[in-house]
Amino acid sequence: MSTYAIGDIQGCFSAFERLLAAIEFDPKKDRLWLAGDLINRGPDSLATLRYCYQQRNSITAVLGNHDLHLLAVAHEACEYKNKDTFADILAAPDRHELLHWLRHNPLYHRDKSLGYVMVHAGIHPRWSRKKAKKLAREVEAVIQGEQFPEFLANMYGNQPAQWSDELAGSTRWRYITNCFTRMRLCDSDSGIDLSYKGGLAEAPKNRFPWYNTPHRKRIKDTILFGHWAALNGVTGKPDIVALDTGCVWGNKLSALCLESRIWTQINA
Numbered sequence: 001m002s003t004y005a006i007g008d009i010q011g012c013f014s015a016f017e018r019l020l021a022a023i024e025f026d027p028k029k030d031r032l033w034l035a036g037d038l039i040n041r042g043p044d045s046l047a048t049l050r051y052c053y054q055q056r057n058s059i060t061a062v063l064g065n066h067d068l069h070l071l072a073v074a075h076e077a078c079e080y081k082n083k084d085t086f087a088d089i090l091a092a093p094d095r096h097e098l099l100h101w102l103r104h105n106p107l108y109h110r111d112k113s114l115g116y117v118m119v120h121a122g123i124h125p126r127w128s129r130k131k132a133k134k135l136a137r138e139v140e141a142v143i144q145g146e147q148f149p150e151f152l153a154n155m156y157g158n159q160p161a162q163w164s165d166e167l168a169g170s171t172r173w174r175y176i177t178n179c180f181t182r183m184r185l186c187d188s189d190s191g192i193d194l195s196y197k198g199g200l201a202e203a204p205k206n207r208f209p210w211y212n213t214p215h216r217k218r219i220k221d222t223i224l225f226g227h228w229a230a231l232n233g234v235t236g237k238p239d240i241v242a243l244d245t246g247c248v249w250g251n252k253l254s255a256l257c258l259e260s261r262i263w264t265q266i267n268a
């Protein structure tokens with residue numbers, strides 16, 4: 001039995017299938033951890049989401065920003081954008097089951113015995129592991145509950161930058177969701193800067209990747225995350241693992257075996 005963590009698939013189903021063949025994934029005994037953004041930008045969002053739903057008993061997936069965007073469009077809280085490529089899901093006869101499964105995925109996942117935590121984008125530098133879990137569960141309950149339309153209507157936006165325990169309501173939900181699903185850079189005071197998507201070499205001055213922010217709370221587990229393709233899998237830290245190697249942009253799709261720490265990569 002092996003556990004494999006895979007980054008942003010974004011509808012690249014043929015690459016995903018080739019990667020599963022390369023690792024000889026057996027859903028009867030192996031497990032897949034998927035770091036979110038299962039769909040969008042790539043060509044086969046419906047096939048990807050259907051496979052994940054069919055294999056749901058062997059899969060743990062966290063929510064990414066594209067997954068939440070799909071849910072927002074499906075719930076008519078946002079318009080379908082020019083770059084979106086998930087019209088096939090919206091038109092599918094099984095859309096209800098697929099979106100129901102997606103909506104019930106967590107923002108944060110931890111396996112204590114394996115010693116890994118997985119999120120889509122990151123964990124706010126000032127949050128302990130315990131606090132991150134508590135805040136994730138708080139917003140997951142909103143996403144899965146009756147306040148979901150209110151959540152979606154207020155989900156988009158880059159503000160506020162600073163975390164405060166006093167944040168409340170939809171502003172608090174947006175902040176927590178932005179950290180788990182969109183964050184890349186922070187300022188030296190742990191404020192989040194959601195405007196930048198590029199690599200580290202060209203990053204604005206006085207900005208740090210969230211995992212290199214001064215005074216970051218130490219988290220003992222290895223953190224797995226996706227979302228930031230421009231890192232190309234490089235963080236410089238053995239306990240911070242970037243899984244998104246830019247498959248949808250023509251680079252690679254990667255799987256990390258959590259037990260052996262062996263990587264398998266295939267070309268897009």
Ligand SMILES: [Mn+2]
Pocket residue numbers: 037064065066120181226227228
């Ligand atoms: Mn993302």
